[in-house]
Amino acid sequence: MSLFSTLLAISTAVMMIAWCFFVLFGQVTVKKLRKNIETKDELGVEFMSGLDILNAAGALSTPKALNKKLESSQLSFLHANSELLYKHTTRLDRILARILFMLFYGSATAMIGLVIAESLGLFSQ
Template structure:
């Protein structure tokens, strides 16, 4: 088996894992937050269906100081309110958000790098 094919198999595995975590986090945590009137409108802007799942995961996974800086910019309406979300989530929700968000980001970066290496001819 060629190296590029082996890398592709690992990327597909992590992509499937990310999809499963996306659905789990959406059904377990974000669904609960959407039903709560206090947090319903604090989940950030939703460009496409499910985008608020990524907003919530980002707010719970990134360091609070960084997310609070995002909230002071003119584009603050796009991100979720981390302080309010922390009050209305459990430790399990925050751990699930951390695992989902970083799996999502790392998988996306590695897929991009893999495509660039294939296009450049480094991997065959």
């Protein structure tokens, strides 16, 4: 098995774990936030099913300075309200959000980087 195949298999396995955390975070945290009247409409725009789960995880995982910048931009309706989410989530919810965010976006970035590197011939022998 080549180095490219091995690295792609590892990032795919990490992505599968990320999808498990996606379901867990959606059932534990976002379901609770959707039922709350204050946070129901503050989860960002949902273009496709489940995007509000990633919006909530991103709002709970990114630094506060970046959240402020995103929430004050013209496209703020796409981003979840981080202050309100912090107010209505527990420490466990935030830990799940950070794990989901890091695994999901880390493995997606690794897969994209691997495909680009392969197309540029960096894995050719």
